[in-house]
Structure formats: C-alpha cells, structure tokens
Amino acid sequence: MYPERLPAHVESGAERRLFELFRTEFSDDFVVFHGVTWLARNRGKAHDGETDFIVAHPRYGVLVIEVKGGGIKFDASTGRYTSTDRYGQDHDIKDPFNQARVAKYALRDKLQESDNTRGCNYSLGHAVCFPDIPVAGNIGLDAPAAIVIDSTGLRDFKQRIIEAFRFHGMGNDPLGEQAVEALVGLIGRSWQIETPIGTELESEEKIIRLLTEQQFNVLDVLGTRRRALISGCAGSGKTMLAMEKARRLAEEGYSVLLTCFNRSLESWLKSQLQHPNITVHRFLSLCAVLSEKAGKPVSKRPSESEEDFYGRFPDLLIDALDALSDRFDAIIVDEGQDFSADMWAALTSLLWDEDDGTLYIFYDDNQRLYGNSTFPITDEPFPLMQNRRNTQHIHEAVMLFYQSEAKPNCIGPEGRPPHALKVPPGSNEKRCVEEFITGLVTEGQVKPGDIAVLTRRGQENSRWSPAPSYPAWSATWDLADCGDKVICSSIHGFKGLERPVVIACELQGVNAARDVELLYVAFSRAREYLVVVGADDLVG
Numbered sequence: 001m002y003p004e005r006l007p008a009h010v011e012s013g014a015e016r017r018l019f020e021l022f023r024t025e026f027s028d029d030f031v032v033f034h035g036v037t038w039l040a041r042n043r044g045k046a047h048d049g050e051t052d053f054i055v056a057h058p059r060y061g062v063l064v065i066e067v068k069g070g071g072i073k074f075d076a077s078t079g080r081y082t083s084t085d086r087y088g089q090d091h092d093i094k095d096p097f098n099q100a101r102v103a104k105y106a107l108r109d110k111l112q113e114s115d116n117t118r119g120c121n122y123s124l125g126h127a128v129c130f131p132d133i134p135v136a137g138n139i140g141l142d143a144p145a146a147i148v149i150d151s152t153g154l155r156d157f158k159q160r161i162i163e164a165f166r167f168h169g170m171g172n173d174p175l176g177e178q179a180v181e182a183l184v185g186l187i188g189r190s191w192q193i194e195t196p197i198g199t200e201l202e203s204e205e206k207i208i209r210l211l212t213e214q215q216f217n218v219l220d221v222l223g224t225r226r227r228a229l230i231s232g233c234a235g236s237g238k239t240m241l242a243m244e245k246a247r248r249l250a251e252e253g254y255s256v257l258l259t260c261f262n263r264s265l266e267s268w269l270k271s272q273l274q275h276p277n278i279t280v281h282r283f284l285s286l287c288a289v290l291s292e293k294a295g296k297p298v299s300k301r302p303s304e305s306e307e308d309f310y311g312r313f314p315d316l317l318i319d320a321l322d323a324l325s326d327r328f329d330a331i332i333v334d335e336g337q338d339f340s341a342d343m344w345a346a347l348t349s350l351l352w353d354e355d356d357g358t359l360y361i362f363y364d365d366n367q368r369l370y371g372n373s374t375f376p377i378t379d380e381p382f383p384l385m386q387n388r389r390n391t392q393h394i395h396e397a398v399m400l401f402y403q404s405e406a407k408p409n410c411i412g413p414e415g416r417p418p419h420a421l422k423v424p425p426g427s428n429e430k431r432c433v434e435e436f437i438t439g440l441v442t443e444g445q446v447k448p449g450d451i452a453v454l455t456r457r458g459q460e461n462s463r464w465s466p467a468p469s470y471p472a473w474s475a476t477w478d479l480a481d482c483g484d485k486v487i488c489s490s491i492h493g494f495k496g497l498e499r500p501v502v503i504a505c506e507l508q509g510v511n512a513a514r515d516v517e518l519l520y521v522a523f524s525r526a527r528e529y530l531v532v533v534g535a536d537d538l539v540g
Contacts, residue, residue, distance in 0.1 A: 002033045002188035010035070014069030014131045015052055021157045022053070031056040031180055033187050040106055051103035054187065055161060058177045061123030061170035063161065064107060065149075066100040068093060069132050074140070097142045100126035114186050120179035125168030127161075129153075197529065198445035201500045204391060204413045204528045211388040211412060212237050216244050222382065227359045229336075229377050232384030233408045234398060234524030238362040239265070239496055241384075242334040243273060245360050250277035254329040254358065257350060259283055261338040264489060265496035267480040269334075279328070283343055287313040287320075294320035314346035327352045335496055336363035336375065344376045366402050366520055384408070389498060391415020394523065394530050397539055400512075401520035418523070418530040418539040421503075429534055430463045433505055434470070436531070437486060440501065441473045448473040449484040452499035454491045454522055455506040462506060464488045491522045502526035505533040512538055 006019045015034070022032045033054040040047050053065040071084035072093075082090045104126040111117040127147040135150035146167035153160040165171055215237040222228050232238050246258045256278045260266055266282035273280055281289065288298045298316060300309045328350055333339065339347070351357030361375055387395045387410040395410035397418045402408075421436055423429045433453065440446040451473075459465045459477050467475035467488050475486035479497075487499065504522045512519065519538065523530055532539045 002031070002184070006034065012067070012069055014067050014129075017131050017154070018053065018065075018067055018129060018157075021154065022055075025158050029057060029059075031184060031188075036107075036187055038106060038110060040109065049103060049106045051100070051107075054107070056180050056183050057165070057175070058180050059171055059174045060162065060165035061125065061168075061175050062107070062183065063165055063168075063170075064100055064104045064124070064126040065129055066096045066103070066126070067129045067131065068096045069130075071133055072096075072130055096128045097126075097140070100128055101142075110186065111183075114182075116185050117179070117182045120182055121173070121175070122179060122183075123168070123170040123173065123175060125165060125170055127164040196443070196445040197440065198447065198450075200416075201446060201450065201528050204415060205500060207413050208389055208391075208527055212240050215241060215384070215386075215388055218382070218384065219245055219248065226356060227377050227379065228361070229375055229379060229381035230360065230362045230384060231365055231381040232362075233366060233387055233402060233404075234364060234520065235387040235389035235395065235410075235412075236384035236408065237388050238364065238384065239269075239334050242332050242360065242362045243269065246273060246278050246330075246332045247275065249330045249332075249358065250275045253277070255279075255327075257281070257286075257328040257331045258334070259286060259331065259347070260334040260496060262335060262493065262495045262497075264479045264493050265335065268497055271480065283339065283347065284310060284313055287317040287346070290320040290324060290326060291316050293326070294323040296320055296323075311342075314340075314342035317346040318349055321349050326350070328357075330358035330360075333359075333361045333363075336361040337365060341374045344374070348376055365404055366517070386411050388412060389527055390524065391528050393417045394526050394528070397530060398520060398524045401516045401523070403516065413528075415528050418532060420535070420539050421531050421533045423534040429505060430468075433503060433533055434468055437503070438470060438472055446501060447484060448475075448486045449482065450500040451486045451503065452494065452497075452501070452525065453486060453488045453503045453505060454494055454525060455488070455504075456491055456510060456518065456522075457506050458490050458493075459488075462488070462490075464506075491518055491525075494525055495521055498525050498527055500527045501529040501531070503531040503533060507533065507535045507538070510535065510538070 001023050006016060010016060019034055026032065036054050037050040040049055051064050052067040055063045055065065068083060073082045073084065081093045081095055083093045084090050104124050108124055111122055127149060129149040131151055131154055133150060134152050135148050138144050139148065147164050149160045218241060230238060230241065242258065246256045249256050254277060258269060258273065258278060258280045260269065260282050263282060266280065266285065270280045291298050296319060329352060331347060331351060348354050348359065359377065361377060385406065385408045387408050390398065390410060391412050391414060392410045393415045399407060421432065423432050437451060440451065441448055453464060453475065455462045455464060465477065467477055473486055475488050476482050477488045479487055502525045
C-alpha cells in the first residue's frame with residue numbers, strides 16, 4: 001500500500017472503505033497506490049490529473065480505478081452525472097468512466113516518459129467502483145459490468161478486481177516483478193531533500209555573530225575603568241571584546257598594544273586590526289622586535305633548551321627598553337592565563353604610566369596550557385558567564401572538560417551534536433577525513449575556509465603536512481594566507497581562534513581524564529559543527 005496508511009485529510013468514506021479492503025484482503029503480490037496525482041502537458045499547456053487507485057500485479061498488469069460514493073445518477077439527455085449524498089442532496093460529478101479512461105492514458109504517457117519504465121511492456125486497464133449502490137448489468141456502452149464494481153461486488157472484492165484485469169485481456173502476458181518495481185519507483189518513490197549543512201551553518205553564524213556583538217555592552221559597564229581583569233570560558237567573546245576595547249581606545253587617540261601568546265592568534269589579530277594607533281604582537285615576537293630595534297638581537301645559545309631560551313625573553317625586553325622610548329598608553333592582553341609573572345613585569349614596563357596606565361587582561365582560567373599566572377591587577381575579575389560563540393550541543397561537550405566551579409551557560413542556537421567520525425580498521429585516517437571534507441564542500445555546500453583541521457601534533461610531525469589539495473578544496477598551514485582554504489593547525493596553535501567547522505584528528509593516545517585542557521581547547525574552537533575522528537569515547 002502506498003501510502004501505508006490513509007492520510008487523515010481523506011474525507012471520502014468510499015475511498016476509505018476500498019483502502020481498507022485492499023489493505024486487508026489482498027496478498028503482497030499486489031501493489032496498490034491511492035490518490036495518485038500528476039502534471040501532464042497537452043498541446044503546449046500543463047494539465048493536472050489524478051486518480052483514486054492504481055492496482056499493479058506482476059501477472060495481470062496495471063488497473064486504474066475511479067471511485068464514486070453515494071447514489072449515482074446519469075441523465076442521457078443532458079450527459080449529466082450526479083451523486084446523491086446521505087441527506088438527499090444531488091451534486092454534479094464528472095463522468096467517472098471518462099475520468100478512469102483519461103487517467104489510464106495519462107499513466108501510459110507517463111510510463112513512456114520515464115527512463116525507468118519506458119522499456120517495460122505495461123498492460124493497462126480501467127474500472128469504476130460504486131461502493132454504496134448495487135448496479136445491475138451493463139449501464140452504458142462504455143460501462144460493461146465487468147469493469148463496474150458495485151456494493152455487492154465488495155463481498156468478493158479481490159475476485160472482482162481480477163475479473164476487471166481479465167476483461168481488458170490482461171494476464172496472458174505477465175508484466176513481471178521488475179516492471180512493478182519500476183512502477184513503484186515512478187509513483188511510490190520516497191524522497192527527502194535535506195538542507196545543506198552549509199546553509200544551516202550560515203543561519204547559525206548570523207545568530208552567533210549577533211550574540212557576540214551584543215557582548216560589547218560589557219565594555220560599557222566597565223566604563224572608564226583603567227584596569228580590569230575579564231575572565232570567561234571559551235566562547236564568551238573575550239577576544240572580540242579585547243579587539244573592540246583596542247579599537248575604542250585607538251579612536252580616542254590612545255597608542256595601544258594588543259598582545260597575546262599564540263602565534264596564529266597574532267596573525268589573525270593583525271589581519272583584523274589595521275589602525276595606526278594599534279600595534280599587534282604576541283609577547284615573544286614583541287620581545288624579539290624590540291630587542292632587534294635596540295641593537296640587541298635575540299639569539300639562542302649553544303645547547304640552550306627551548307624553555308631556557310624563551311625564559312630569557314622577559315629580561316631581554318626590559319634590557320631593550322633601557323635603550324628605547326617605545327611606550328604605550330594602553331595595553332590589552334588576550335590569553336592572559338598563559339603569561340608568567342616575569343612576562344607581566346616586562347609587559348607593564350611598556351606603559352608610559354606603569355602604575356596607572358590602561359591595562360585590560362582577558363583570560364580563561366580553564367586554558368592554562370603553559371602554566372599558572374599571577375596577574376598585575378588585584379581587583380576582582382569581571383566574569384563573563386555566557387557562551388555566545390558555540391552552539392548548545394558543542395557547549396555541552398566543552399563543559400565536560402571545564403574545571404572551574406561556576407559553570408557558564410550557553411545562549412547560542414541548539415546546533416547539531418558532535419559527530420564521531422569512525423575510521424574503519426585498517427583504513428587511513430587522513431584519507432577518511434579528506435573524503436569527509438569533500439562531502440562537506442560538494443554536497444554540504446560548506447565553504448572550505450569555514451573548516452579547520454586540528455591535530456595534537458605539530459606541523460613537522462603531522463600526517464597533514466604537507467597540506468593536501470583537491471579539485472574541490474585545498475588546505476594550508478599558513479593562517480595568514482589561508483583565503484578560502486581549509487586551515488590545518490595544531491590544537492595548541494589554534495588557541496584563541498575558531499571556525500564554524502572543526503575536525504579534531506590524530507588523537508591517538510589522548511585520554512579524556514588526563515588531557516582535559518587539550519580537549520577543552522580543541523572542542524571549543526568549533527562554533528557550529530564539531531567532528532572528532534576515531535575517538536568515539538571523547539564525544540559520548
């Protein structure tokens with residue numbers, strides 16, 4: 001039966017009775033369609049068509065049935081057909097035999113049009129059913145008793161249908177199951193067109209962008225406060241607030257240093273903030289640039305470890321400032337949780353007024369990948385308790401790795417649950433991810449530039465180096481020149497950054513209980529769609 005159940009909107013009691021008879025009295029070798037409609041062209045014009053039932057059988061063929069309930073009357077002098085309802089009211093109706101005949105020929109044309117059914121040899125017939133009245137004998141030249149099923153015929157309904165098939169000469173040349181399946185594909189085909197994920201992401205992006213911009217009122221609340229600590233979870237808008245504070249101060253004529261810890265975040269901030277009063281440097285590059293300017297270029301000593309080398313940078317900056325007049329009216333710090341006490345001492349030396357110069361520090365107490373920090377501001381932090389960047393499903397996944405006592409809430413769109421991308425045993429993980437990205441770009445209509453592939457490995461050790469290139473998309477490790485390319489990065493290197501789609505991969509050996517901060521950073525980088533590769537346990 002197509003459909004399996006009669007829709008509630010079908011008001012005809014006659015059609016309901018026949019539907020139930022077909023459903024309960026006919027064997028599964030019959031296929032029955034109810035309420036078939038079509039659009040056909042005739043002489044350059046489009047015409048709507050419909051029929052009440054179509055019955056198909058691999059042996060007999062295809063039968064089109066028109067159903068008319070109530071009392072039926074035909075006036076030969078006027079050619080008028082009427083139906084009498086239970087209240088005795090007459091209603092004009094179309095000629096049911098002509099309707100069945102026209103529907104049969106329309107179906108024949110449709111079968112010839114379709115590539116799937118054109119090669120099948122369909123035998124077609126038609127019949128009319130009057131389930132509420134008895135009909136005695138032939139009632140017209142075009143209405144022989146064999147194709148008229150009346151109320152008495154419902155007692156042996158299946159046999160009367162078979163007789164109608166045989167009247168049309170069907171059954172001698174079996175139609176075959178393949179032809180019936182092709183008919184089902186034409187008339188009873190189920191279909192579903194999903195909204196491309198790229199379209200859904202664009203809609204969610206607009207909401208998240210608006211929510212993030214609304215967060216700017218925090219700066220209004222802080223007013224003219226010269227120093228402030230602002231804490232918040234990933235997604236609370238700290239970086240956007242830091243940028244906006246830098247812009248506002250620059251517009252007021254302040255010379256502003258906007259600094260952070262992460263190289264990739266530095267590159268992105270430079271691309272977003274191009275104001276003559278704003279200087280953007282991550283702390284380490286700031287130290288190197290000013291040391292070079294002071295004639296004291298930074299160089300690594302023989303056999304010196306990376307930790308010891310970078311540990312000298314705060315002192316190098318202070319030494320450089322002895323020979324320089326470079327100072328700022330205001331310093332805005334993002335990723336403040338990753339600055340050490342030595343760094344703060346060197347950084348505040350860059351203020352014209354070290355004691356009272358403008359200093360805003362934005363930090364996430366849950367992201368201390370490089371150790372703890374003692375801030376040079378003693379006032380209580382201003383907490384941002386709303387996640388405005390992630391969807392609610394991603395926020396829930398991120399909160400599994402959030403260790404502060406006060407849990408922030410998420411006001412973003414619901415979004416979709418994180419997706420655990422399975423890698424079949426023996427398969428190449430990178431290849432599986434590449435195929436997944438191709439599907440996102442081609443079928444999902446996701447822009448390649450909206451996708452980030454994050455790995456726990458550095459570029460030199462990752463299977464994603466060199467970055468792949470395909471006709472539909474290409475990738476790069478260069479965030480400063482990524483354009484509309486998929487960006488590849490280590491998880492650590494993507495701190496402070498975000499993309500609508502984040503694919504976390506190369507997670508072998510990652511433990512949810514041990515690598516809390518790593519997973520917190522990785523998962524929170526996704527604004528709307530988080531994909532975790534080969535680690536089902538990490539996303540439940």
